[in-house]
Amino acid sequence: MPLPDPLDYLLSLPQYANTADAATLGLERMEALMDAMNRPHEALRAVHVAGTNGKGSVSSMIAAIASAAGLRTGLHTSPHLTHVTQRMRIDGVPADEDWLVDTIAAHRDAIERIGPSFFELTVALTFRYFAEQDVDLAVIEVGLGGRLDGTNVLRPALSVITNIDLDHTDILGDTLGAIAREKAGIFKPGTPALSAVTQDEARTAIAAVADEVGAPLHELRDEVTWEARQADLTGSVIDVETPLRRYDSLPVSLLGRHQQGNAALALRAAELVLPALEDNPQPISDGLRDVQGRTGFRGRLEILQQDPLVIVDVAHNPPGIRATLDTVVPAVAERGGTLHVCLNAVRGKGLDDTARMLADCGAVVTPIPIDTKRALPPDEIAGRCRAQGVTTRAPQPLADALAAFVRTAAPEDVLLLIGSHKLVEVLPDDWA
Numbered sequence: 001m002p003l004p005d006p007l008d009y010l011l012s013l014p015q016y017a018n019t020a021d022a023a024t025l026g027l028e029r030m031e032a033l034m035d036a037m038n039r040p041h042e043a044l045r046a047v048h049v050a051g052t053n054g055k056g057s058v059s060s061m062i063a064a065i066a067s068a069a070g071l072r073t074g075l076h077t078s079p080h081l082t083h084v085t086q087r088m089r090i091d092g093v094p095a096d097e098d099w100l101v102d103t104i105a106a107h108r109d110a111i112e113r114i115g116p117s118f119f120e121l122t123v124a125l126t127f128r129y130f131a132e133q134d135v136d137l138a139v140i141e142v143g144l145g146g147r148l149d150g151t152n153v154l155r156p157a158l159s160v161i162t163n164i165d166l167d168h169t170d171i172l173g174d175t176l177g178a179i180a181r182e183k184a185g186i187f188k189p190g191t192p193a194l195s196a197v198t199q200d201e202a203r204t205a206i207a208a209v210a211d212e213v214g215a216p217l218h219e220l221r222d223e224v225t226w227e228a229r230q231a232d233l234t235g236s237v238i239d240v241e242t243p244l245r246r247y248d249s250l251p252v253s254l255l256g257r258h259q260q261g262n263a264a265l266a267l268r269a270a271e272l273v274l275p276a277l278e279d280n281p282q283p284i285s286d287g288l289r290d291v292q293g294r295t296g297f298r299g300r301l302e303i304l305q306q307d308p309l310v311i312v313d314v315a316h317n318p319p320g321i322r323a324t325l326d327t328v329v330p331a332v333a334e335r336g337g338t339l340h341v342c343l344n345a346v347r348g349k350g351l352d353d354t355a356r357m358l359a360d361c362g363a364v365v366t367p368i369p370i371d372t373k374r375a376l377p378p379d380e381i382a383g384r385c386r387a388q389g390v391t392t393r394a395p396q397p398l399a400d401a402l403a404a405f406v407r408t409a410a411p412e413d414v415l416l417l418i419g420s421h422k423l424v425e426v427l428p429d430d431w432a
Helices: 006-012 028-036 055-068 097-106 108-114 118-132 176-186 200-213 258-273 282-289 291-295 318-335 351-360 378-387 398-408
Strands: 046-050 073-076 088-090 137-141 158-161 193-195 217-219 225-232 235-241 246-252 302-305 309-313 339-343 364-367 414-418
Touching: 006 097, 006 118, 028 108, 028 118, 046 055, 046 176, 055 073, 055 137, 055 258, 055 282, 055 291, 073 118, 088 118, 097 108, 097 118, 118 137, 158 176, 158 258, 176 200, 193 200, 193 258, 200 217, 225 258, 225 318, 235 258, 246 258, 246 282, 258 282, 258 318, 282 291, 309 318, 309 398, 318 339, 318 351, 318 414, 339 351, 339 398, 351 378, 364 378, 398 414
Parallel strands: 046 137, 046 158, 073 137, 158 193, 193 217, 309 414, 339 364, 339 414
Antiparallel strands: 073 088, 225 235, 235 246, 302 309
16 A cells, blocks of 8 residues: 655644553654654754743744744744644744655654654654755744653753743643643753742742752843733733843834743743844844744734734633733723623633633633534533523634624624634635
């Protein structure tokens, strides 16, 4: 029988969205893949970013600053939104699909022998691509956890932790301290580490790991202060002071109050890893002003349409959704309208907590079906939302829900698409 197309073969490998087997953590398969691909990760100067939420945003901001500084910058984030090549971008441009197909085909025997998950192979391909393309800096987002995540074969120039919250508790542990230790597993001897974690239990655990491995630890709250001059659905303007200098009126193109802290963290990370910023701060401003354009980053409080207002955000756990609502709900109140929500949810992501938040802000929820094995059935989403006091409408495909909102909404109403990265993938072509 003929072998499957290399891209189809990649997509057929176990994915965490569809099977728990793909979440079997450990570095043995990654090390074997690295050996088979001539250990490309060892050629990379990298920033390694872990955290419960915000790691994609922080990674993208760091990459945008590096790109603005003139560095050829690779960025690995996951999951992808519409095509697997989006996981491996250089200065915002996804990997060439022909390169991906040819590289999978060239290593097919080793891949079949090693048996990696989809995530592990995409990480290995990212490292190979960035090494072949001779990037000056690679910014690599952790997939799940840190210590046993496939990306943790790296020996980076800087390790970053964005925050800690209770997520993936069945895999990482059910306390902030336990999860923090897993995230801090990316720390390496002699490699600086930067943490934005604020909870005492998690901070203590992170400091202990840093001490154990001999990683010099920088804590954001001890080194950086910031204040917002402006924060709304047009973006933010912040003042930031670091050990290096004070930055006045920095623009942040990613929307949301939570992105201000992410920007401060990315800024400090860039200072620690990009010596050129000591003499020239301009790339900080240029990078933060256009994160999306410089990196191709999408789906975080992204405005799809202004009239009526339609926003998509890929937040998918209660802390992330709370951060999104903290920005969207005041905007709805200011407009005097109703918040409508197209909601998708996957198992184990705190749907009941999310539903209580949506009830508190008077949202009207339409459950959206998504074709992944971990997705909750729309009828279950509707029932659990109603149990928490949420007004719900009949489930329907996203295209139909968008059309109905545009047809019936009052000018002051707002539609928020939230709950899964898959919502971006299934956007109709005229909305994508």
